[in-house]
Amino acid sequence: MSTESHTGTRRVEIYDTTLRDGSQREGLSLTAEDKLRIAEQLDVLGVDYIEGGWPGASPKEDEFFQRAARELHLNKAKLVAFGSTRRANIAPEDDAVLADMLAANVDTICLVAKSWDYHVTEALKTTLDEAVAMVSDSVAYLREQGKTVFIDAEHFFDGYLRGPEFGLRVLKAAHDAGAARLVLCDTNGGMLPNQVFDIVSEVHERFPEFALAGHFHDDTGCAVANSIAAVRAGAVQIQGCMNGYGERTGNANLTTLIPNLSLKLGVPSIEPEKLAKLTPIANHVAELVNVALNPQAPYVGRSAFAHKAGIHTSAISRARDAYEHVDPELVGNGTKFVASEMAGKATIRLRADQAGIDLTDTQVAEATQRLKSLEHQGYHFEVADASFDLLLRSIAGWEQPFFAVESYRVFTEHRTSDVVVSEATIKVTANGERLIATAEGNGPVNALDGALRRAIGEIYPELTKVHLTDYKVRVLNSGAATAAVTRVLLDSSDERGTWTTMGVSENIIDASWQALCDSIVTGLLRSRGG
Template sequence: MKQISIYDTTLRDGTQAEEISLSTADKIRIAGKLDALGVDYIEGGWPGSNETDRSFFQEIRQYDLSHSRIAAFGSTCNPKGRAADDANLRALVEAEPDAVTLFGKTWDLHVTEALRVSLERNLDIISDSISHMCAHAPEVFFDAEHFFDGYRKNPDYALACLRHAHEAGAKVLVLCDTNGGSLPFEVREIVQTVRAALPEAQLGIHTHNDSETAVANAVEAVFAGAVQVQGTINGFGERCGNANLCSIIPNLELKSGGRFRCLPEGRLKLLTSTSQFVSELCNLRPFMRQPYVGKSAFAHKGGVHVSAVLRNPETYEHVRPELVGNEQRVLLSDLSGRSNILFMAKKYGYALDKNDSAVLDLLDEVKTRESQGYEYSTAEASFELMFFKAMGWSKRYFHLINFNVVDSMREGFTEPYAEATVMLKVGGMVEHTAATGQGQVNALDVALRKALTPFYPTLGEMRLEDFKVRVLHGVMRDSGGTASVVRVLIESADATDRWTTVGVHYDVIHASWQALVDSINYKLFKDDPKKFPVGGKHFPQSEPK
């Protein structure tokens, strides 16, 4: 089995993506996760370019990483000077990393047009910079920028650049598809050619996704002989992104017939949680349909698919989701069959028969509600409440008497004023509260929780994470469309869980109320201490079936 070195550049190349900005503290936390995952190198940034990256290298020295080595990134020396006098290279040395990656020009167009020096001078720059850094850093890698474009235009010169870097002491020559325009067959052929030309050199691969081939290109390079793969978690990066390590790593470990190892034994199962952690810290919603680690990667909706998967997961799953820390999911919709209901029942701890009246009733209710605009493939918490109601769960945590919401614009104010009043009956007592908020739904949420929190303190842990409204054009209340039915999805979370609920109505506030009430009921339901694992995960022994 061949060990492939995984070089993560999320903290440097990944932050060049739109919408991503990380503080030093963020980068330290991500580095801890990457170390736990077991990547070999964590590129912390370019210490010669900004204060955040310099701060990271100072701070990371205070942490004892269990596996990963910290790499610093920078360019070859200024064309007008020498490596020994270069401020950028000095900053790399002062950062005291475990490894240094220098990028240099290998496309003759960039040498003459961007650097504006002769081809020979660029070779001297590469040799001088690499040899200087090898005297000051434990390991030095050479990123051959724009290598594949350069090789296609002038293969002799591109190879000469690699040869100079190798002879100067670079441990790995990393071939970069910087513009992301290469195709897999080209990458494989060129890597094989480079290996033949420089048989003693170790090669790496760094690809971008502008042609949607970054992952395939990286995999092809490994099969052609590359021993290091550079990429980012979730494929974050400039323009269309970098090669996605969340796909490359399992592709190599699970699809190569045992030829390659990327992570330490047992670490692959941390991949999904690492992906989600990085997305959250970057303040980006995880991509549901991302291969291997996405929430939808092993989700099944059609009844025929579900029936087959329940018999044998291999029928519609290319790998077992547990291998990468993900899980199989069965979605509920108007495409559902009895297999979907049986799967969810088993998930909740019930071994129901396919001819059980509860199964047929639930299936009919799901299909009816979906035709009205409800969406249970996303709003699993709403379905779970509906399921346990069908199973006999009869407890009501509160009873609505009435609510009222007003939204107005007052003279002299630039922002609207929203206020909600709620009257509830809780445990035989009537609670009447009012609250203001940033919009009607927020005011309603604040007023509702204000009334309930004295009775249910754990609601203080709950927060609303997301709110989505969609007009359902296929369901109208009038011919003009002004009373179109809307669907509201509310995503909520507490310290341990995240859940989504749904509401549907022609009145957006009423739809929001439905989703909001389901969200609060789900929180109270899952925290209810009077539930026992008798017949099901949540079913309370004292409640009638």
């Protein structure tokens, strides 16, 4: 058995499956809108493929592919539809799953195929010959329709260890029918790197013409190590998820794997200049899926380059490479005590310029301080771009001229066993008029939104074009001795696009109200070209 590495200077493709396999993580639920926005981030990072989901599996999946065709403008990444091979004893052209994949209207399709004979006889309840035919027929049919086809060989490693013949037969059939990538999957996640290296090496040496890929789950804590082993043994593509999301213990974490490939192995994957976007994008995606980023995540975590007191900080700043395994800025992170303030100023200046807000140097410094103290309170502006712009405007001396709030009140009433209604009353001044309005809603935020719009809607009819599209709540520091604070993120849209606002408070209604006011003010600014 060879221990020689096959990497050389060959580039490895990054195939992201956050939107499909990653969303299997317990407690994670993505709307079509969330998926579109995550896909945009993945494209900015420069991954090669984005697996969008399983067309036909649910209306949400179909909505995603329909909207992606209209709204998603990817620069580099190719969108992939996932599904299974044709069912047993049916022609591919009569198979509903294959038809759904074609209807998704993307160029690349990834088909999952059984590659462990035990699963064919026990789960599929068909013959091995038919299982192989299901693969080759499905690949050939999709190739005839002009699609690029990848095959996910499910349970490949487990099956191979019990007898390699059937798995190799499936790979050969897929390859001969025109599959472009043969993805060896550790579906149960039980492999160790030495096993992966040996098995991928054997397959690669026996069939050097196969373009092999790897798909690993983290049940042994080795998904990233297994991915590296597969690359060293000849794989040309790795499938994984942002922040290691995925079922059970998760999939191979791309935010760890990508810098390991680039900075440790010298294997190119994403373009080198994109590496510095890794930390901001990891945070952005974490906000979009509403799961706090693990502070100890390698490379991108808040603590990844944080140095505890005890080592004299000036010694570290003189010789950072003595204390840090890579320069944090290579992955867009920062050494906590050295770089954060400077990086903060540059970022703030950039953002203000983009938004057309004039800030003096003193105001930029003030914004840096405000940002620090707000982040300490639980504000996190990575996603809430609109609230951040409003903060910069207020530091520049701007006050929103649209309305002044005198008071608001909201209550929720349980009327019958299945009717719960919220009612809000708002008193505001706008255009020199004192306005009072009441509205009902299916929840307190909905009622407040209705009342505010009723109060000022006649003065600002353009608000009919501003819609609230999503509402996310997270309770912060719930384990701490101090009272928990609630952070609300509110997504809004108008004809030209979407924006996100934020509120933080010990009171969920107050947090929601802050996010709502920021949303309405931003909508009014946008309608005036701001």
